[in-house]
Amino acid sequence: MKLTVLGCWAPYPRAGGACSGYLVQTGGKNILLECGNGVMSNLLKHIDFRLLDGVIISHFHPDHYLDLFCLRHAVQGVRRTQPGLKPIPLFVPEQPREPFQMLSGYKGAFIVNPIEKLTETMRNGVAGFEGFLGQLKVSFVKTDHPLPTYAVMVEGERKLFYSADTKWCGYLPEFAAGADLALCEASVIEQDSDYTSVGHLTARQAGELARAAGIRQLIATHFWPEYDLDKIKAEAETGFADPVVMAGEGLQIRC
Numbered sequence: 133m134k135l136t137v138l139g140c141w142a143p144y145p146r147a148g149g150a151c152s153g154y155l156v157q158t159g160g161k162n163i164l165l166e167c168g169n170g171v172m173s174n175l176l177k178h179i180d181f182r183l184l185d186g187v188i189i190s191h192f193h194p195d196h197y198l199d200l201f202c203l204r205h206a207v208q209g210v211r212r213t214q215p216g217l218k219p220i221p222l223f224v225p226e227q228p229r230e231p232f233q234m235l236s237g238y239k240g241a242f243i244v245n246p247i248e249k250l251t252e253t254m255r256n257g258v259a260g261f262e263g264f265l266g267q268l269k270v271s272f273v274k275t276d277h278p279l280p281t282y283a284v285m286v287e288g289e290r291k292l293f294y295s296a297d298t299k300w301c302g303y304l305p306e307f308a309a310g311a312d313l314a315l316c317e318a319s320v321i322e323q324d325s326d327y328t329s330v331g332h333l334t335a336r337q338a339g340e341l342a343r344a345a346g347i348r349q350l351i352a353t354h355f356w357p358e359y360d361l362d363k364i365k366a367e368a369e370t371g372f373a374d375p376v377v378m379a380g381e382g383l384q385i386r387c
Contacts, residue, residue, distance in 0.1 A: 133156065133157070133158040133286075133288055133289055133290035133291075133292060133312070133313070133386065133387050134156075134157040134158070134384060134385070134386050135154060135155070135156055135157075135292065135313065135315070135351070135384065135385045135386075135387075136154065136155040136157070136178055136382070136383070136384050137153075137154055137351075137353070137379045137380060137381060137382065137383040137384075138150060138153035138154060138155055138171045138174040138175055138178075138381065139151045139152055139153040139166075139168055139169075139170055139171045139174060139381060140152070140353045140354065140355055140379035140380060140381065141195075141354075141355055141356075141357050142168075142195045142297075142317075142319060142354045142355065142356065143193070143194070143195045144169070144195070144357065145169060145170055145357065146357045148381075149170065149357075149381055150168065150169060150170030150171050150173070150174050150381060151168030151169040151170060151171065151194075151195035151196070151198075152166040152168040152171070152195055152196045152353070152354060153165070153166050153167055153168055153170075153171030153174065153175070153199070154166060154294070154315065155175060155178055155179065156286055156292060158268065158286065158288030158289055158290065158292075159266070159267060159268045159288035159289060160266075161185040161186065161265055161266060161268050161288070162179055162183050162184050162185050163184075163185060163186050163187070163188065163265065163268070163270075163286065164184055164186070164187045164188070164203075165187075165188050165284065165286070165294060166188070166189060166190060166196050166197070167187060167189065167196070167197055167198070167199045167200045167203060168194070168195040168196050168197065168198060168199060169194065169195060169198050169199060170199065171199045172199040172202035172203055172206070174381055174382075177382075181203060181206050181207065182210065182214075182217060184203075184220050185220075185221070185265055185266070186220065186221040186222070186223070186265040186270075187200070187203070187220055187221070187222045187223070187242075188222075188223045188270065188284060188286075189222070189223065189224045189225075190225075190281050190282050190283070190284060190294070190296035190297065191225055191277060191279045191280060191281035191282070191296065191297065192224070192225065192227075192228055192231045192232075192279055193279060193297070196297075197224075197231070200222075200235065200242075203220075203241070204235075204238045204241040204242065205241075207219065207220060207240070207241040207242075208238070208240040208241045211240055211241075219239065219240060219241055219242050219243045220241065220242055220243065221242075221243045221245060221265060222235065222242040222243065222244050222245065223245045223247055223250075223263060223270065223272075224244060224245075224246065224247065225246070225247050225248065225279075225280040225281070225282065226246040226247070226248050226249070226280070227279070227280045228279065232244075232246070245263060247261055247263075247272050247282055248261065250262060250263040250272070251263070253271065255271050255273070255285065255306075255307055256306045256307060256309050256310070257306055258273055258303045258306050258307040259273070260272050260273035260274070260282075260307070261273075261282075267288075268286065268287065268288050269285075269286075269287040270284060270285070270286055270287070271284070271285040271287070271307075272284055272285075273303070273304070273307045275295070275296055275297065275298030275299075275301060275304070275331075276298050276299040276300075276301050276331055277296070277297045277298050277299070277331035277332075278330065278331050281296050281297055281298065281331075282296060283295050283296045283298065283304060283307060283308075284296065285307065285308070285311065290312040290313065290387045291310060291311040291312050291313075292311060292312070292313050292314075292315065292387075293307075293308040293311035293313070293314045293315065293316075293345070293347065294314075294315045294316075295308075295314070295315065295316040295317050295333065295338070295341065296317070297317055297319070297331060297332060297354065298317070298331060298332070298333060299328055299329070299331050299332065299333070300328070300333060300337050300341075304341055304345075305341055305344035305345040306345075308341065308342070308345035308347060309345045309346055310346075311345065311347050312347070312348070312349065312387045313347065313349045313350075313351065313385065313387045314341070314342040314345065314347040314349070314350045314351065315351045315353055315379075316333065316338035316339075316341055316342060316350060316351070316352060316353070317332060317333050317338060317352075317353060317354035318333065318334070318335035318338040318352035318353065318354060318355065318364050318367075318368050319332035319333060319334075319354050319355070319356060320332050320333065320334045320335070320356075321334065321335060321359060321363055321364060321367055322334055322335075322336060322367055332354075334367065335352060335363075335364045335365075335367035335368040335371070336367045336368065336370050336371035337371060338350070338352055338368050338371065338372075339352075339367075339368040339369060339370060339371025339372030339373070339376060340371040340372070341371075342371075342372055343371065343372050343373055343374075348374075349377070349385070349387060350368070350372050350374075350376050350377065351376075351377045351378075351379050351383075351385065352364060352365065352368045352376050352377070352378055352379060353379035354379075355379075361378055364378070365378050
């Protein structure tokens with residue numbers, strides 16, 4: 133499995149950066165996990181959008197999905213001259229209805245799969261949903277965030293856990309257990325911990341989540357652009373009790 137970071141900032145990027153976006157390549161599939169502001173441009177540095185096998189969006193906050201509209205134009209435009217190119221499977225929440233219905237209308241670009249309509253399943257005793265992209269299994273569990281939001285497990289040759297945006301949820305370590313790599317939001321530093329009430333993890337909590345799940349490799353992401361990244365790293369490592377990798381555009385990790 134290969135993970136490429138396309139964007140790591142929230143809710144807006146630093147100069148030259150991009151918001152949430154990750155390219156996951158495993159089992160012969162190219163999966164775009166999140167597609168926030170600026171992600172489309174960075175995606176094209178690594179692969180042609182025609183090679184995408186699927187897109188996963190955890191929730192409908194703009195920094196996680198707005199560049200889907202760029203991808204939509206790209207796919208629909210190319211299909212005028214390359215009709216053999218198929219629409220891309222897209223996994224998204226059903227709510228809020230406005231963005232869901234808008235994306236569902238772009239039938240020339242996407243085959244929309246509402247997460248809530250996938251097969252109900254249990255992962256390590258945690259109730260959620262699962263779908264497939266070929267032989268690649270993708271599991272979802274709801275997190276604690278103002279909009280309907282889903283943490284994700286991508287299972288190919290290896291397993292990747294992605295926290296999405298969330299407050300601390302006691303069941304997330306169980307859901308994440310068995311992953312080879314954790315990609316966790318580290319949105320808040322300890323001195324601002326009151327802000328977790330709006331649905332985010334502190335950097336220390338990101339480390340604690342990965343440690344509780346028994347995951348050996350943690351990538352911290354989803355950074356407030358005004359924070360000192362060294363401080364975020366130090367606090368995440370306090371929770372994880374091991375070195376933490378900090379996300380950045382172009383970072384590539386194999387596991």
